Amino acid sequence: MREVSCYSCKSDNYFEWGAENGFKMVKCTNCGLLYVNPVPDEEEIDLAVKTGMHKGETVLNVVNSFSDQKINDYLEKLPLIYDKNSFGSTFSWLDIGCGYGEFIIALKSFAGGSGIYKGIEPNEIKKNFAVSKGLDVDFTDIKNFPDDHFDFVSMLNVYSHLPDPGIFFKEIRRILKKDGEILIQTGDAADLNRQDFPHTLYLPDHLSFASENIIRRLLENSGYSGISVRRFHNPGYPVMPAGLKIKKQLFEILRSIKRSDHKKRNYFINTDRDMWIRARKV
Secondary structure (H helix, E strand, C coil): CECCCCCCCCCCCEEEEEEECCEEEEEECCCCCEEECCECCHHHHHHHHHHCEECCCCCEECCCCCCHHHHHHHHHHHHHHCCHHHCCCCEEEEEECCCCCHHHHHHHHHHCCCEEEEEECCCHHHHHHHHHCCCCEECCCHHHCCCCCEEEEEEECCHHHCCCHHHHHHHHHHHEEEEEEEEEEEECCCCCCHHHCCCCCCCCCCCEECCHHHHHHHHHHCCEEEEEEEEECCCCCCCCCHHHHHHHHHHHHHHHHHHCCHHHCCCCCCCCCEEEEEEEEC
């Protein structure tokens, strides 16, 4: 375990925001980033990523399983993020942390067969399953790819697992071709109170939670422009009719007043916190 500074603004000033599984998540008092501190050693993080088993007070297993629902979800979102003119007659796409390959499968269906699709996945179980589906997936360090190699690089549900995303963005920029694009999917959670977070934190698998402004700044500092953000409903929050939602909010307010914790909670949270961020290499 080692103490770290905020990777977003380099500040060492923070306060404890939450705790889970023997780990603390702190909030930077300067930029608002939420990050685990102290953080596991790099060797321990690498091993946990490969095995899917993260050590804490209990062992956290995040291997999960292949999901057809993910494919359907991606196929609904992709036409809202890209149009057919986004892709040339031929293009190359790298999906980092591709898991069981659901996004690549959806992308092939949406973008067509003229693309060259490759995935990187460190977990053996997920990688082997993706290969069994006929996908080009292995575990290659992106440092081994040559400069100006891919037209698109995506990282879905990867950002929060990175010790320093800014450094990673710069390495992705190196392997992107001129005017190549990065696609990032992650949650917007840095402004939430712990009581308003929709589910467990999954520490220490998750190492940080950021905001749109933090990620925009990191991308700009890493040499990207043309940043656009499309937001979707975060599945961690239940979907309900407007009338029922208001009734539930009022019920929660009355219940929290009885518990004397109403000042800590936000009952009118914007739940469109699933961010899909596109940015172009400058």
